Amino acid sequence: xxxxxxxxxxxxxxxxxxxxxxxxxxxxxxxxxxxxxxxxxxxxxxxxxxxxxxxxxxxxxxxxxxxxxxxxxxxxxxxxxxxxxxxxxxxxxxxxxxxxxxxxxxxxxxxxxxxxxxxxxxxxxxxxxxxxxxxxxxxxxxxxxxxxxxxxxxxxxxxxxxxxxxxxxxxxxxxxxxxxxxxxxxxxxxxxxxxxxxxxxxxxxxxxxxxxxxxxxxxxxxxxxxxxxxxxxxxxxxxxxxxxxxxxxxxxxxxxxxxxxxxxxxxxxxxxxxxxxxxxxxxxxxxxxxxxxxxxxxxxxxxxxxxxxxxxxx
Amino acid sequence: xxxxxxxxxxxxxxxxxxxxxxxxxxxxxxxxxxxxxxxxxxxxxxxxxxxxxxxxxxxxxxxxxxxxxxxxxxxxxxxxxxxxxxxxxxxxxxxxxxxxxxxxxxxxxxxxxxxxxxxxxxxxxxxxxxxxxxxxxxxxxxxxxxxxxxxxxxxxxxxxxxxxxxxxxxxxxxxxxxxxxxxxxxxxxxxxxxxxxxxxxxxxxxxxxxxxxxxxxxxxxxxxxxxxxxxxxxxxxxxxxxxxxxxxxxxxxxxxxxx
Numbered sequence: 285x286x287x288x289x290x291x292x293x294x295x296x297x298x299x300x301x302x303x304x305x306x307x308x309x310x311x312x313x314x315x316x317x318x319x320x321x322x323x324x325x326x327x328x329x330x331x332x333x334x335x336x337x338x339x340x341x342x343x344x345x346x347x348x349x350x351x352x353x354x355x356x357x358x359x360x361x362x363x364x365x366x367x368x369x370x371x372x373x374x375x376x377x378x379x380x381x382x383x384x385x386x387x388x389x390x391x392x393x394x395x396x397x398x399x400x401x402x403x404x405x406x407x408x409x410x411x412x413x414x415x416x417x418x419x420x421x422x423x424x425x426x427x428x429x430x431x432x433x434x435x436x437x438x439x440x441x442x443x444x445x446x447x448x449x450x451x452x453x454x455x456x457x458x459x460x461x462x463x464x465x466x467x468x469x470x471x472x473x474x475x476x477x478x479x480x481x482x483x484x485x486x487x488x489x490x491x492x493x494x495x496x497x498x499x500x501x502x503x504x505x506x507x508x509x510x511x512x513x514x515x516x517x518x519x520x521x522x523x524x525x526x527x528x529x530x531x532x533x534x535x536x537x538x539x540x541x542x543x544x545x546x547x548x549x550x551x552x553x554x555x556x557x558x559x560x561x562x563x564x565x566x567x568x569x570x571x572x573x574x575x576x577x578x579x580x581x582x583x584x585x586x587x588x589x590x591x592x593x594x595x596x597x598x
Numbered sequence: 599x600x601x602x603x604x605x606x607x608x609x610x611x612x613x614x615x616x617x618x619x620x621x622x623x624x625x626x627x628x629x630x631x632x633x634x635x636x637x638x639x640x641x642x643x644x645x646x647x648x649x650x651x652x653x654x655x656x657x658x659x660x661x662x663x664x665x666x667x668x669x670x671x672x673x674x675x676x677x678x679x680x681x682x683x684x685x686x687x688x689x690x691x692x693x694x695x696x697x698x699x700x701x702x703x704x705x706x707x708x709x710x711x712x713x714x715x716x717x718x719x720x721x722x723x724x725x726x727x728x729x730x731x732x733x734x735x736x737x738x739x740x741x742x743x744x745x746x747x748x749x750x751x752x753x754x755x756x757x758x759x760x761x762x763x764x765x766x767x768x769x770x771x772x773x774x775x776x777x778x779x780x781x782x783x784x785x786x787x788x789x790x791x792x793x794x795x796x797x798x799x800x801x802x803x804x805x806x807x808x809x810x811x812x813x814x815x816x817x818x819x820x821x822x823x824x825x826x827x828x829x830x831x832x833x834x835x836x837x838x839x840x841x842x843x844x845x846x847x848x849x850x851x852x853x854x855x856x857x
Contacts, residue, residue: 337690337855340855361693362693368688370684371683374680374683375683376619377611381611384607385607389692389693390693395603
């Protein structure tokens with residue numbers, strides 16, 4: 285049994301004619317890094333909201349760590365942490381006051397009116413996390429004075445401070461610079477290794493999903509594909525050799541003679557599957573001026589897949 | 599224990615925000631000048647003759663309780679702010695009772711309400727209206743219950759509202775009828791018909807009457823001012839507060855989740 289079990293989930297918003305989430309099912313195993321991808325309005329945030337108990341479902345069954353999201357909502361909330369798509373900070377409090385509030389609500393410690401009066405374990409953890417995401421200098425500044433990126437980093441600290449069993453990340457790196465993105469993912473990897481945290485990610489940066497265990501693509505409220513990133517790359521895109529020669533005519537004639545399909549448009553592109561690139565190159569006699577091996581990225585596969593499925597890639 | 603900690607954390611947040619919002623503090627102190635000094639002062643000078651008791655003292659108690667209700671109700675509108683900033687999501691995803699969140703909000707709003715109640719006392723001093731210190735302490739001791747009652751009533755409406763403009767209108771809609779129908783500044787002993795029925799439905803009527811039963815206990819005016827037995831008042835407050843709290847919290851949680 286997975287730590288996240290979704291069976292035939294449907295969500296129809298009030299007044300809407302078509303469901304935002306339409307009979308979807310998937311399983312996420314304990315400790316797995318799961319990416320939930322899809323274009324805008326595909327149903328990603330709706331699904332996360334239902335999974336984190338902040339939105340009611342229309343039908344279907346959803347359990348988190350064995351607890352039903354509707355009947356055992358409180359137990360589910362104990363197990364999860366979330367970084368919402370939109371900032372959800374109190375703009376009138378300081379960064380640390382926002383974290384303190386969260387820590388108290390999750391029963392980490394009793395409320396004290398000042399950071400200095402909070403337990404040493406809390407203070408240590410806050411300072412440690414602030415250093416990791418690089419906001420130690422902004423910790424005691426009001427939220428209003430923090431940049432969007434800084435606020436995002438603060439939300440990351442807040443979501444991790446109670447060490448959740450399942451962490452939902454709804455576009456967590458939106459607005460973060462490249463250095464902060466990398467340090468965040470390093471930290472999340474560290475958390476996964478140390479605590480076996482299950483990660484449920486939605487992101488616009490498809491490269492962030494390259495190293496996940498499982499990718500699910502949702503399109504128009506339906507699950508369009510669910511597999512490993514490698515399987516997705518293999519299923520939707522072929523590997524290609526990009527070649528060129530001073531005598532392009534000789535090269536294309538040679539490829540035709542070898543029964544290899546190709547497209548010649550500026551360069552000669554030779555798709556291959558089930559063969560090794562080395563074998564193809566070794567058989568060619570025409571002197572090459574260009575030789576590149578194109579390995580499809582997850583993003584290539586994602587865009588290709590959505591184009592085929594009639595969706596619109598973000 | 600977790601729930602008590604939650605109530606304290608939510609309450610502390612409201613108080614922190616109060617201190618960081620000069621406007622809130624100024625309003626808390628300015629409102630008694632308008633309500634007590636201007637409205638009450640005018641009534642005292644022009645319409646208070648022949649009542650058979652000191653109108654000033656009657657009005658001061660009424661205004662103190664009214665300020666508790668009014669500022670607790672206004673404080674509850676911060677739920678709308680939290681909805682607009684999405685901070686409600688942060689609270690609602692946490693593993694705590696929704697009642698703790700609402701009660702914490704009410705007690706947090708109580709801080710501004712007590713500042714305002716103190717403002718009424720200061721305005722009273724300028725109008726030469728005072729209360730014995732022991733009676734003031736008793737009213738102060740009852741104020742958490744009164745604020746809980748006012749906040750719970752406000753929740754029924756504010757829990758459903760999602761924008762600030764409507765929330766401000768709702769505050770007026772909740773507080774103004776109560777001020778006039780519950781007897782904060784106008785005696786309602788002789789009210790009848792619809793007005794009497796409405797007054798009996800309002801938690802503030804019982805809060806005011808309880809406060810006045812404390813202030814006028816053992817005086818000759820007691821029977822002409824106090825409407826009900828204090829035990830009946832206390833029970834009515836508890837019952838109405840519980841009903842409003844359950845309905846209001848249900849509406850609030852449901853409106854955020856059932857979209």
